[in-house]
Amino acid sequence: MASLDLILATVCFPIILYVWVSRSNVFPPGPKPLPIIGNLLDMATKEIWLPATRWAKEFGPIVYLHIFGINILFVNTAEAANDLLEQRGAIYSGRPRLIMAGELCGCEHMVVFTTYNARFRRLRTLLNKALSPSATTSYEPLILSGTRSFLSNLHTSPQAFIKHIRHYSGSIGLSVVYGHEAKSTSDPFLLILEECLWFINHDITSGGGIWLVDIFPFLRRLPKWMPGAGFKRKAEKWKQRIDEFADKPFELLKENMSSGSYKPSFCSILLEEAAANKGSANTDERRAEFEFDLKWAANSMYSSTTDANLAAVTLFMLAIISHPSAQKAAQAEIDAVVGNDRLPNFQDREKLVYLEALYKECLRWGIPVPMTLAHRAMKDDVYKGTYIPEGTFVFGNIWSMLRDPEIYPSPETFKPERFLEPCTPEEERRRDPRIAFGFGRRICPGMHLVDSSVWLLMANMLAVFDFSNVKDEHGVAQEIKVEFNNPIFRIPTEFKCDITPRNEMALKLLEQHKRSGV
Numbered sequence: 001m002a003s004l005d006l007i008l009a010t011v012c013f014p015i016i017l018y019v020w021v022s023r024s025n026v027f028p029p030g031p032k033p034l035p036i037i038g039n040l041l042d043m044a045t046k047e048i049w050l051p052a053t054r055w056a057k058e059f060g061p062i063v064y065l066h067i068f069g070i071n072i073l074f075v076n077t078a079e080a081a082n083d084l085l086e087q088r089g090a091i092y093s094g095r096p097r098l099i100m101a102g103e104l105c106g107c108e109h110m111v112v113f114t115t116y117n118a119r120f121r122r123l124r125t126l127l128n129k130a131l132s133p134s135a136t137t138s139y140e141p142l143i144l145s146g147t148r149s150f151l152s153n154l155h156t157s158p159q160a161f162i163k164h165i166r167h168y169s170g171s172i173g174l175s176v177v178y179g180h181e182a183k184s185t186s187d188p189f190l191l192i193l194e195e196c197l198w199f200i201n202h203d204i205t206s207g208g209g210i211w212l213v214d215i216f217p218f219l220r221r222l223p224k225w226m227p228g229a230g231f232k233r234k235a236e237k238w239k240q241r242i243d244e245f246a247d248k249p250f251e252l253l254k255e256n257m258s259s260g261s262y263k264p265s266f267c268s269i270l271l272e273e274a275a276a277n278k279g280s281a282n283t284d285e286r287r288a289e290f291e292f293d294l295k296w297a298a299n300s301m302y303s304s305t306t307d308a309n310l311a312a313v314t315l316f317m318l319a320i321i322s323h324p325s326a327q328k329a330a331q332a333e334i335d336a337v338v339g340n341d342r343l344p345n346f347q348d349r350e351k352l353v354y355l356e357a358l359y360k361e362c363l364r365w366g367i368p369v370p371m372t373l374a375h376r377a378m379k380d381d382v383y384k385g386t387y388i389p390e391g392t393f394v395f396g397n398i399w400s401m402l403r404d405p406e407i408y409p410s411p412e413t414f415k416p417e418r419f420l421e422p423c424t425p426e427e428e429r430r431r432d433p434r435i436a437f438g439f440g441r442r443i444c445p446g447m448h449l450v451d452s453s454v455w456l457l458m459a460n461m462l463a464v465f466d467f468s469n470v471k472d473e474h475g476v477a478q479e480i481k482v483e484f485n486n487p488i489f490r491i492p493t494e495f496k497c498d499i500t501p502r503n504e505m506a507l508k509l510l511e512q513h514k515r516s517g518v
């Protein structure tokens with residue numbers, strides 16, 4: 001009898017609760033919607049993570065909104081993100097089907113836009129292989145030489161630092177992915193990267209990427225000449241460029257491979273592996289499918305590096321300019337560990353403990369990507385007595401998690417020392433700034449590459465330059481004021497700062513590297 005009670009309690013009760021909650025539609029709490037448009041006005045803001053974090057304080061770990069029948073859920077704490085996006089990854093790893101971005105503009109082949117299906121798993125396998133910690137180690141020579149030429153460029157024209165960061169990220173992406181060396185900022189593959197990133201981030205996915213056609217799918221059948229079908233004309237133009245963006249570097253690499261003059265890269269290694277594997281199972285159809293996947297996996301890698309890196313590096317610059325004592329402390333440590341006659345490299349990392357804390361605090365305080373992209377609930381779910389319907393767009397609110405005062409006391413304060421304070425293993429697990437890279441089966445595949453490349457860039461920038469506010473004619477430091485207009489990446493608007501070589505030795509090192517080209 002006791003065991004029957006136990007069965008009833010453990011099996012039947014959760015089922016009854018599930019059915020009751022899902023039938024009675026007890027949605028998670030959230031701001032009051034208006035009739036018809038729902039929470040449309042609440043969502044109409046460029047830094048959505050800021051109101052989302054205010055709602056988190058008012059309503060709790062999960063907050064629900066809806067717009068024209070689209071359900072939206074913000075997951076605001078690391079614990080809820082772990083419960084839903086990690087532990088229930090089988091439910092929460094989809095992506096919304098965006099008709100405008102995906103189907104009409106042709107982004108549907110990129111990993112970021114692909115929902116959780118067999119193709120997604122094939123693409124992620126390719127990316128995870130190319131971006132695993134051990135694969136990342138093999139890119140270290142490229143990262144090192146990219147970093148050195150970035151320092152030279154920064155020395156030559158410090159005020160163009162944004163252009164140099166973009167060039168650095170784009171050219172590392174091109175060499176790692178396609179083995180292509182970008183000789184200048186006007187390399188056609190860098191230009192098309194910039195162009196496509198601009199309209200993907202600012203036009204296609206602006207406002208969460210939801211267009212009227214995503215709410216009323218029948219609109220996609222409108223003939224493109226009709227008044228009101230301007231979105232179709234725009235989509236056609238963007239699609240053509242996005243296809244070229246994926247095709248052109250891949251086609252050039254294949255041509256170079258046929259003529260035998262190419263550098264090993266992510267694509268060439270996998271194409272060679274596929275060619276060597278000419279078994280009977282490797283039909284023409286399979287080969288075509290593999291090449292199509294590889295082309296889009298490559299494009300997903302190449303297109304994801306620039307804006308995220310730009311956000312991470314400019315936020316680091318803002319942090320050290322506004323916290324000169326942290327800048328000095330990191331430089332003193334580099335001088336002590338590395339000395340003044342060479343530049344920092346990967347082998348120094350273990351000994352640069354303050355720099356490590358500074359790197360973590362830059363990710364935590366700066367938050368380059370404050371909100372995950374929308375995960376899609378692939379079936380109905382119940383969480384803590386509330387109902388989350390299938391199809392809900394679920395956003396991990398990284399901003400609110402990395403600003404959680406329970407885990408990070410005085411979260412607005414930039415304080416690298418917080419990562420040096422002794423803590424229990426449980427606290428160590430809770431204060432993990434890798435939350436900055438998202439969750440579960442959708443976690444950023446580029447996180448290991450970022451961990452090496454952005455760390456090395458920071459170490460080298462601090463080793464040779466001082467970063468400070470611009471001074472006016474009376475020597476008074478000018479405060480830096482920036483805004484954040486990009487809906488996905490926290491990239492500050494352009495700002496001015498002074499970037500000067502730290503001393504004679506730094507100048508000598510820069511000259512040396514300029515001459516040797518490494």
Ligand code: HEM
Nearest residue numbers: 111112304305308312368369372373437438439442444446
């Ligand atoms: C500071 C740098 C970066 C940050 C903070 C960052 C952060 C993120 C975040 C938060 C997501 C969304 C995860 C989610 O939906 O749960 C993401 C997705 C993604 N990231 Fe990154 N990222 C960075 C750099 C990179 C780089 C360098 C690459 C490629 C080499 C990359 C490739 C991707 C891809 C392909 C996705 C989509 C994954 C998917 O949909 O399954 N990221 N990233």
